Amino acid sequence: MDLEFSDEYRAFQQDVRGFLDENLPEDIREKVTRGLRLERDDYVRWQNILSAKGWLVPGWPVEHGGTGWSAVERYIFDEENGRAGAPNVVPFGTRFVGPVIYTYGSEAQKNYYLPRILNNDDWWCQGYSEPGAGSDLASLQTRAVRDGDRYIVNGTKTWTTMAQWANMMFCLVRTSNEGKKQEGISFLLVDMNQPGVDVKPIMTIDGGQEINMVHMTDVEVPISDLVGEENMGWTYAKFLLQHERTGTAGIGNSKAQVQRLKKIAAQEKSGGIYLIDDPDFRRQVAELEIDLQALEYTDLRYLMQTVAGKPPGAESSLLKLRGTEIQQRISELLMQAVGYYAIPFVPEALEYGWNEDPIGPEGAAPLAPAYFNRRKTTIYGGTNEIQRNIIAKMVLGL
Amino acid sequence: MDFDLSEEQQLLKDSVDRFVREEYPLDKRQKLTASDEGFSRDNWKTMAELGWLGASLPEEYGGIGGGAVEAMVMMEGVGRGLVVEPYFATAVLGANLLLQAGSDAQKQELLPQVVSGDLMLAFAYAERQARYDLFDVEMTATKDGDGYALNGAKGVVCHAASAGRIIVSARTGGGSRDRDGITLFLVDGNAAGLSRRDYPTVDGLRASELAFDNVRVGADAVLGAVDNGLPLIEHVADQAIAGLAAEAVGCMDVLLSSTNEYLKTRSQFGQPIGKFQVIQHRMADMFIACEEARSMCYVATMRLDDPDAEQRSKAASAAKVQIGKSARLVGQQSVQLHGGMGMTDELNIGHYFKRLTVIDTMFGDQNHHLKRYAAFR
Numbered sequence: 086m087d088l089e090f091s092d093e094y095r096a097f098q099q100d101v102r103g104f105l106d107e108n109l110p111e112d113i114r115e116k117v118t119r120g121l122r123l124e125r126d127d128y129v130r131w132q133n134i135l136s137a138k139g140w141l142v143p144g145w146p147v148e149h150g151g152t153g154w155s156a157v158e159r160y161i162f163d164e165e166n167g168r169a170g171a172p173n174v175v176p177f178g179t180r181f182v183g184p185v186i187y188t189y190g191s192e193a194q195k196n197y198y199l200p201r202i203l204n205n206d207d208w209w210c211q212g213y214s215e216p217g218a219g220s221d222l223a224s225l226q227t228r229a230v231r232d233g234d235r236y237i238v239n240g241t242k243t244w245t246t247m248a249q250w251a252n253m254m255f256c257l258v259r260t261s262n263e264g265k266k267q268e269g270i271s272f273l274l275v276d277m278n279q280p281g282v283d284v285k286p287i288m289t290i291d292g293g294q295e296i297n298m299v300h301m302t303d304v305e306v307p308i309s310d311l312v313g314e315e316n317m318g319w320t321y322a323k324f325l326l327q328h329e330r331t332g333t334a335g336i337g338n339s340k341a342q343v344q345r346l347k348k349i350a351a352q353e354k355s356g357g358i359y360l361i362d363d364p365d366f367r368r369q370v371a372e373l374e375i376d377l378q379a380l381e382y383t384d385l386r387y388l389m390q391t392v393a394g395k396p397p398g399a400e401s402s403l404l405k406l407r408g409t410e411i412q413q414r415i416s417e418l419l420m421q422a423v424g425y426y427a428i429p430f431v432p433e434a435l436e437y438g439w440n441e442d443p444i445g446p447e448g449a450a451p452l453a454p455a456y457f458n459r460r461k462t463t464i465y466g467g468t469n470e471i472q473r474n475i476i477a478k479m480v481l482g483l
Numbered sequence: 484m485d486f487d488l489s490e491e492q493q494l495l496k497d498s499v500d501r502f503v504r505e506e507y508p509l510d511k512r513q514k515l516t517a518s519d520e521g522f523s524r525d526n527w528k529t530m531a532e533l534g535w536l537g538a539s540l541p542e543e544y545g546g547i548g549g550g551a552v553e554a555m556v557m558m559e560g561v562g563r564g565l566v567v568e569p570y571f572a573t574a575v576l577g578a579n580l581l582l583q584a585g586s587d588a589q590k591q592e593l594l595p596q597v598v599s600g601d602l603m604l605a606f607a608y609a610e611r612q613a614r615y616d617l618f619d620v621e622m623t624a625t626k627d628g629d630g631y632a633l634n635g636a637k638g639v640v641c642h643a644a645s646a647g648r649i650i651v652s653a654r655t656g657g658g659s660r661d662r663d664g665i666t667l668f669l670v671d672g673n674a675a676g677l678s679r680r681d682y683p684t685v686d687g688l689r690a691s692e693l694a695f696d697n698v699r700v701g702a703d704a705v706l707g708a709v710d711n712g713l714p715l716i717e718h719v720a721d722q723a724i725a726g727l728a729a730e731a732v733g734c735m736d737v738l739l740s741s742t743n744e745y746l747k748t749r750s751q752f753g754q755p756i757g758k759f760q761v762i763q764h765r766m767a768d769m770f771i772a773c774e775e776a777r778s779m780c781y782v783a784t785m786r787l788d789d790p791d792a793e794q795r796s797k798a799a800s801a802a803k804v805q806i807g808k809s810a811r812l813v814g815q816q817s818v819q820l821h822g823g824m825g826m827t828d829e830l831n832i833g834h835y836f837k838r839l840t841v842i843d844t845m846f847g848d849q850n851h852h853l854k855r856y857a858a859f860r
């Protein structure tokens with residue numbers, strides 16, 4: 086047993102750090118670490134930098150543009166990005182639909198879509214959930230009817246993250262009502278630039294706009310944009326969920342946020358001393374750090390099992406569960422750290438470059454909205470209740 | 484022992500509940516929060532006409548002669564409706580400060596105007612370095628002729644912009660964290676030298692940062708005893724906590740019933756999600772949290788008139804801790820159990836959750852009150 090990475094991996098870590106130090110634009114880093122709003126262009130700018138270096142899609146096979154890194158190197162890369170304050174690469178193209186396409190797609194789809202993802206030419210969004218189909222995704226009702234060499238799609242997708250910036254949506258649709266409900270689902274690639282696609286913003290409780298409802302009325306999808314076989318979409322969607330383990334715990338980012346918490350606490354007074362010296366506060370932070378460490382080493386143990394060739398199981402459920410609970414806790418402590426000054430709502434202060442005097446301490450404005458916003462993390466990507474069901478069923482056999 | 488409302492109190496409750504039901508649907512409330520002033524003067528007039536602004540004030544000032552329980556009934560209604568008018572700032576904070584410490588002249592001049600709806604009040608006590616310590620006051624009041632000159636800053640003053648009079652704590656003696664040497668002053672909302680930075684708060688209400696630059700007031704602006712304002716501030720803070728506890732109970736009640744309803748109507752996997760046992764247990768915990776919060780709200784309310792200030796403060800701190808714990812569970816889980824819907828601005832759930840989050844910080848969060856409670860022997 087050894088708690089440290091080998092020298093080889095530490096050298097790799099230094100390389101990644103060096104690259105991030107030199108290449109992560111300062112304004113983007115600041116937006117991420119201070120919890121300010123990121124624009125579409127921020128993501129594109131950063132992803133173009135990663136593309137140029139060849140690091141946009143480390144997990145892909147080398148022939149499609151991947152790096153050939155081991156699972157450990159990919160882990161290190163993710164964690165270093167989080168620590169440095171790099172924005173998450175938008176996962177919909179790079180981590181979700183890309184792997185589905187190179188695994189199940191046609192040659193034409195691979196040749197057309199994969200380079201476009203690598204070049205950030207398309208912005209993808211994920212059209213799974215519907216008003217009536219959330220946790221029970223397989224009950225989805227959006228219909229695709231074959232009409233010659235195309236499908237005609239009708240239905241409503243919802244909670245679609247960043248659809249307002251997207252030109253492509255990968256979409257689960259019903260193509261058959263025969264048999265089990267999982268058996269009549271197909272996986273379509275939908276061009277959103279057509280009249281039948283209507284994207285309506287949904288405002289979230291923090292006042293932000295990141296999710297949307299997407300209505301589709303007689304939307305046309307050429308059959309060449311069906312991935313794999315008709316009625317096999319559920320298999321591909323499940324592959325996507327199981328395939329994706331890296332980055333779910335978000336440890337690097339959480340560590341960076343704990344540092345931010347300590348920095349704020351070192352400037353805030355409480356009971357006549359600095360908050361960072363308040364024993365109650367210290368105990369809360371200690372608890373948080375121990376939780377985070379327990380998750381980190383669980384993540385690393387699983388990582389080493391993957392390296393040893395053990396296929397990933399329900400571990401991603403554990404990582405998602407604890408990772409999101411910890412993120413929520415951090416956001417809560419951050420908000421509490423500034424006391425009353427979490428209360429003022431100054432949406433302009435969430436924009437980069439706003440240079441009026443802050444109300445209360447510098448950096449207080451995004452904290453309550455971030456706390457409200459983080460509630461989403463235990464809901465999206467399969468709610469934490471569903472993740473616990475998965476562990477109970479798949480691991481514990483209950 | 485008796486935990487029931489009297490007939491008059493029940494009537495008061497019925498009328499508040501009716502008002503909230505009829506006048507306070509969420510879309511109407513959201514329109515108000517987006518308006519210039521952030522609330523409705525018409526609603527304020529209605530509240531005055533119904534006698535609510537004097538619910539806890541003696542009849543000689545036009546009030547209905549109620550006390551702590553009437554305030555609790557009102558504040559629970561405020562919570563249920565997510566009412567945005569400055570009821571808490573005026574009728575709980577301001578009116579209690581005046582009633583307890585005002586000279587006859589001050590009471591006779593101001594309280595009838597509160598009851599009639601012509602005067603709104605605000606209480607400026609918090610300072611940035613103080614966090615939740617009410618005695619940590621750096622703002623100064625120095626003798627100036629036969630009056631005082633006020634200098635310093637107050638933070639996150641609820642509803643200061645609409646207040647005709649602002650009650651301000653300032654130092655007439657002692658060091659910034661001394662318990663002695665604090666005096667309260669009644670300051671005109673438009674006083675020369677007083678500047679405001681107004682803003683909305685994350686729960687849709689309004690507050691301000693106040694800066695006092697040689698604001699001059701006469702000797703008759705002193706409220707209560709010179710140098711000995713702290714006991715009064717602490718008493719009113721305990722009343723405020725009882726009021727906030729009642730408001731939180733009102734908020735939680737709505738969250739509990741809305742969520743319960745949702746669990747019966749929302750189906751996934753071919754059955755209402757309320758049929759899943761894990762959800763049932765969660766709801767049972769939320770129910771327990773609401774019940775305990777209500778109990779502690781009653782305790783804090785009934786102890787307000789305890790002649791032993793320590794018993795009163797202990798009950799207030801205990802209630803604030805319980806409310807904080809209960810509200811955290813009920814607020815967070817109401818969002819969680821609504822899934823994506825819980826994250827939307829369109830639904831009422833998030834608005835109650837946000838108000839409960841703000842209530843936790845007001846007059847000291849759970850951590851603060853746990854410490855305060857522990858410090859009592």
Ligand SMILES: Cc1cc2nc3c(=O)[nH]c(=O)nc-3n(C[C@H](O)[C@H](O)[C@H](O)COP(=O)(O)OP(=O)(O)OC[C@H]3O[C@@H](n4cnc5c(N)ncnc54)[C@H](O)[C@@H]3O)c2cc1C
Nearest residue numbers: 213214219220244245246461465466468470819820822823
């Ligand atoms: C901010 C945000 C972004 C999102 N982005 C996307 C996106 O880009 N694309 C997309 O397709 N979807 C997206 N989603 C949707 C997300 O995946 C769903 O919200 C989630 O799957 C839950 O579905 P639901 O909202 O319908 O809640 P429901 O499924 O109705 O669940 C309500 C509650 O019931 C519980 N529950 C349900 N079934 C069970 C059970 N069997 N046992 C125990 N408890 C249960 C849930 O855990 C939850 O607490 C996003 C959601 C959010 C909040």
